[in-house]
Amino acid sequence: MAIITKPATESRLRLPQPNGFLISTVIAALCVALPICVVISFLFVGESDAWSHLADTLLARYAWNSLLLSALVALGVVAIGVPAAWMISFYRFPGRDVFSWLLLLPLAYPAYILAYTYTGVLDYAGPVLTWMRAVGSPQWLMEPILNLKSLPGAALMLSLVLYPYVYLMARAAFLDQSANLMEAGFTLGQSRWSVFRRVVIPMARPAIAAGTLLALMETLADFGTVQFFGVQTFTTGIVRTYYGFGDAVGAAQLSSVLLGFVIVLVVFERLSRHRVRYYSDRLRKLNQASIHLTGSRARLVQVLCILPVCFGFLIPTALLIYWTAFFAELQSLWVLTLNSFMLAGGSSIIIVLVALMVAYANRLYPSQWLTQLTILVGLGYALPGVVVAIGVLIPFSTVDHWISARLEPFGVPPSLYLSGTVFALVFAYLVRFLAVANGNIFSGLSRIRPSLDQSGRLLGLSQTGVLKSIHVPLMRGSVLTAILVCFVDILKELPATIMLRPFNFDTLAVKTYELAGEERLIDAAAPSLLIVLVGLLPVIWLNRSVSKE
Amino acid sequence: MIRDVSLTYDKTAVIENLSMALKPQELGCILGPSGCGKSTLLRAIAGFQALNSGEIWLDNRLLASTSQAMPPETRGVGMVFQDIALFPHLTVAENIEFGLTDWTDVSRRERVAELLQLIGLPGLEARYPHELSGGQQQRVALARAMAPKPNLLLLDEPFSGLDTELRGRLASEIRTILKSDGICSLMVTHDQREAFDFADRIAVIHDGHICQFDTPYNLYHEPSSPFVAHFVGPGEMVDAVIAGPRSVDSPLGILTNDADLEFPTGTPVKLFLRPDDLIHDDASDYHATLVGKHFRGAHHLYEVRLDNGVVLGCFAPSHHNHSIGEAIGVTLDVEHLVVFPTH
Numbered sequence: 001m002a003i004i005t006k007p008a009t010e011s012r013l014r015l016p017q018p019n020g021f022l023i024s025t026v027i028a029a030l031c032v033a034l035p036i037c038v039v040i041s042f043l044f045v046g047e048s049d050a051w052s053h054l055a056d057t058l059l060a061r062y063a064w065n066s067l068l069l070s071a072l073v074a075l076g077v078v079a080i081g082v083p084a085a086w087m088i089s090f091y092r093f094p095g096r097d098v099f100s101w102l103l104l105l106p107l108a109y110p111a112y113i114l115a116y117t118y119t120g121v122l123d124y125a126g127p128v129l130t131w132m133r134a135v136g137s138p139q140w141l142m143e144p145i146l147n148l149k150s151l152p153g154a155a156l157m158l159s160l161v162l163y164p165y166v167y168l169m170a171r172a173a174f175l176d177q178s179a180n181l182m183e184a185g186f187t188l189g190q191s192r193w194s195v196f197r198r199v200v201i202p203m204a205r206p207a208i209a210a211g212t213l214l215a216l217m218e219t220l221a222d223f224g225t226v227q228f229f230g231v232q233t234f235t236t237g238i239v240r241t242y243y244g245f246g247d248a249v250g251a252a253q254l255s256s257v258l259l260g261f262v263i264v265l266v267v268f269e270r271l272s273r274h275r276v277r278y279y280s281d282r283l284r285k286l287n288q289a290s291i292h293l294t295g296s297r298a299r300l301v302q303v304l305c306i307l308p309v310c311f312g313f314l315i316p317t318a319l320l321i322y323w324t325a326f327f328a329e330l331q332s333l334w335v336l337t338l339n340s341f342m343l344a345g346g347s348s349i350i351i352v353l354v355a356l357m358v359a360y361a362n363r364l365y366p367s368q369w370l371t372q373l374t375i376l377v378g379l380g381y382a383l384p385g386v387v388v389a390i391g392v393l394i395p396f397s398t399v400d401h402w403i404s405a406r407l408e409p410f411g412v413p414p415s416l417y418l419s420g421t422v423f424a425l426v427f428a429y430l431v432r433f434l435a436v437a438n439g440n441i442f443s444g445l446s447r448i449r450p451s452l453d454q455s456g457r458l459l460g461l462s463q464t465g466v467l468k469s470i471h472v473p474l475m476r477g478s479v480l481t482a483i484l485v486c487f488v489d490i491l492k493e494l495p496a497t498i499m500l501r502p503f504n505f506d507t508l509a510v511k512t513y514e515l516a517g518e519e520r521l522i523d524a525a526a527p528s529l530l531i532v533l534v535g536l537l538p539v540i541w542l543n544r545s546v547s548k549e
Numbered sequence: 550m551i552r553d554v555s556l557t558y559d560k561t562a563v564i565e566n567l568s569m570a571l572k573p574q575e576l577g578c579i580l581g582p583s584g585c586g587k588s589t590l591l592r593a594i595a596g597f598q599a600l601n602s603g604e605i606w607l608d609n610r611l612l613a614s615t616s617q618a619m620p621p622e623t624r625g626v627g628m629v630f631q632d633i634a635l636f637p638h639l640t641v642a643e644n645i646e647f648g649l650t651d652w653t654d655v656s657r658r659e660r661v662a663e664l665l666q667l668i669g670l671p672g673l674e675a676r677y678p679h680e681l682s683g684g685q686q687q688r689v690a691l692a693r694a695m696a697p698k699p700n701l702l703l704l705d706e707p708f709s710g711l712d713t714e715l716r717g718r719l720a721s722e723i724r725t726i727l728k729s730d731g732i733c734s735l736m737v738t739h740d741q742r743e744a745f746d747f748a749d750r751i752a753v754i755h756d757g758h759i760c761q762f763d764t765p766y767n768l769y770h771e772p773s774s775p776f777v778a779h780f781v782g783p784g785e786m787v788d789a790v791i792a793g794p795r796s797v798d799s800p801l802g803i804l805t806n807d808a809d810l811e812f813p814t815g816t817p818v819k820l821f822l823r824p825d826d827l828i829h830d831d832a833s834d835y836h837a838t839l840v841g842k843h844f845r846g847a848h849h850l851y852e853v854r855l856d857n858g859v860v861l862g863c864f865a866p867s868h869h870n871h872s873i874g875e876a877i878g879v880t881l882d883v884e885h886l887v888v889f890p891t892h
Contacts, residue, residue: 186621188648
């Protein structure tokens with residue numbers, strides 16, 4: 001029997017046969033591209049009246065506040081995250097292992113819940129200030145607490161929940177450095193301080209930068225905290241322009257400016273990550289170079305480690321538990337929980353299925369254009385929820401208008417067919433969180449050797465069969481993780497849910513937001529606590545996977 | 550100079566009461582199997598490991614004892630690391646001048662240029678480590694360690710990450726560089742060929758002790774113990790009996806030594822024979838059965854079985870092509886006999 005091989009040039013030119021996996025990847029990319037394209041396209045629509053008003057008065061304020069907030073948060077997360085990572089990586093002291101994961105816990109908090117909780121306990125009539133007045137504390141001590149609802153206050157809240165990004169990246173970078181590099185510095189006559197300054201810190205700098213940039217993306221996307229604290233940033237501005245002024249064009253144009261900020265962050269983050277890669281990968285790791293601390297110096301380090309955990313997790317959680325246990329009305333909580341869990345569960349399963357198809361398409365047909373398409377899909381995570389919501393609302397309501405206009409002659413009253421339905425919401429979640437699922441699924445799939453696919457095919461499985469009976473069982477852990485992480489992200493997501501949810505459809509996050517808006521901060525404790533508790537699950541998982549490495 | 554040093558690693562004693570001293574400008578080597586504690590010894594000299602006993606001296610300065618230890622950065626000891634450990638965020642030039650903080654700009658630039666010339670890589674100042682080959686990286690690491698003119702240079706398995714061909718070449722290259730600079734150096738390795746290529750004198754370490762500290766030639770031809778004999782090259786033990794003050798009765802006839810043997814006549818001994826001691830000679834009275842052959846191009850390495858069952862290695866010229874099972878003539882060509890007691 002003759003074996004015929006096709007000439008290489010021919011097969012290289014031939015595009016892969018259209019198939020389900022490829023088509024779904026293209027569709028996923030189009031989904032993510034849709035809101036981006038919609039938002040950017042409005043830049044060229046021309047100026048609405050509201051826009052010129054915005055540009056004259058508010059744009060500068062939004063930009064200034066967003067920048068100032070970002071700068072403060074960058075400072076905050078570095079000031080908390082780097083020393084924490086430093087202490088955990090270079091010192092050995094009692095309780096170090098426990099602190100290394102306690103420091104991750106604030107990651108479970110959405111910043112807005114922290115803001116609500118602290119406002120609840122620190123407002124004028126709250127227990128702290130009442131007590132301080134009773135004992136006659138000086139004004140200068142009470143002033144900053146009274147001014148929590150401000151831009152610096154928002155920066156503090158965001159820093160307290162976002163520093164773990166920097167902590168994680170910096171810790172990994174410190175631990176990844178070869179002990180020999182430090183020792184090389186010593187044998188070259190350099191003091192410990194000089195080695196830290198000239199070797200350890202410069203080598204960790206890309207990782208610290210990458211962590212900070214991730215925190216800044218979350219900062220720019222934040223809506224709940226700044227809205228509650230009355231800080232006028234892009235996100236609050238977009239919502240106000242859309243709902244307050246009813247100006248979709250202005251909202252889209254503001255969104256595209258915000259998008260510009262985000263793209264700058266994404267570019268820098270990619271660059272930093274690229275540098276992280278060739279700075280790591282050495283033989284003997286730092287672990288054994290740890291400095292033993294005992295006595296008062298150990299105690300000092302312990303206190304410094306517990307501080308961010310206290311303010312970012314322990315104190316607010318204790319308050320939430322206390323309020324929930326003694327004051328909360330729990331009647332509506334079941335409906336809220338059911339709504340939230342069904343929405344988050346259903347959406348994350350859909351998202352992970354799409355991620356599986358995208359990853360498998362990349363495996364079946366590795367090619368330049370597919371890789372680039374996948375990178376485009378990955379951009380969704382950087383998109384602020386507000387921008388996604390605007391980018392989905394505008395085209396969907398256009399379609400709704402069009403359908404309504406066609407049906408009007410038949411006596412059908414105008415209605416919302418796409419916008420204001422669960423479909424719109426799930427679509428927005430897909431755009432925003434597909435990248436999260438992709439990360440987990442891609443790494444899971446890459447650990448399965450291609451020879452397994454090949455033997456599966458030779459033993460009579462179809463392409464789909466290989467995915468179903470080889471890949472999914474082998475990467476069950478990655479699939480479950482992807483579902484879990486998406487689930488929690490969706491549970492926490494506030495602005496997109498507020499803007500896109502069907503009428504009278506409340507979730508835990510939305511109810512928390514509404515109650516806080518009515519200054520019923522104590523009633524908001526129960527849904528808040530649920531969000532935080534569920535949010536702990538991926539943090540625990542993250543800690544396990546990090547410590548395994 | 551190392552005096553009575555004991556060291557522990559992970560709570561097990563790896564070096565016990567070890568002493569050795571290097572001469573000025575000497576290239577020393579510590580050779581031993583993996584896990585014999587040789588790297589731990591090097592780290593103790595550099596100052597990354599505390600001593601359990603003994604003292605370490607360098608040029609009449611006490612570097613470390615059980616009660617006191619100079620910090621690594623003040624010892625004037627340079628080190629080339631097993632994983633090369635070039636700073637990945639700095640260029641070649643920045644790496645080399647890393648330890649030259651107290652120097653003026655001009656002298657620093659001159660020193661970098663001089664070292665790049667010495668290691669044969671001029672023009673690569675602005676490259677980053679990841680842009681260099683493994684051999685180039687190792688030479689830059691050497692230049693970086695030499696730059697501050699340390700009084701002693703330590704090399705910790707410096708070639709272990711490189712491929713075999715490059716190793717031997719780099720070992721002799723680095724020997725030339727260090728000799729021209731006149732710097733006293735101590736290398737650690739488990740590879741006997743690397744040690745031979747590099748060192749003036751080699752200390753073979755086994756079980757925490759120095760078995761022998763000698764020139765490569767003497768280690769090979771006059772090993773002081775069966776361990777050293779086997780560790781530095783191939784060879785086999787043969788039963789023999791002392792036949793006179795300078796002669797031994799072996800299965801291949803009476804052999805004469807170039808000096809007096811320290812055993813009384815009639816003592817049963819072990820005679821150590823290397824493949825180059827046994828020569829294939831068709832005219833010889835002694836015959837052995839060919840049981841294995843390895844063609845090495847320039848010569849054959851034959852494995853031959855003697856009448857008493859002992860299998861020995863034997864070199865034969867390339868064109869003497871015999872088949873397995875054939876009985877071939879062999880003769881011994883030994884000037885210096887390596888003889889050990891039987892127990």
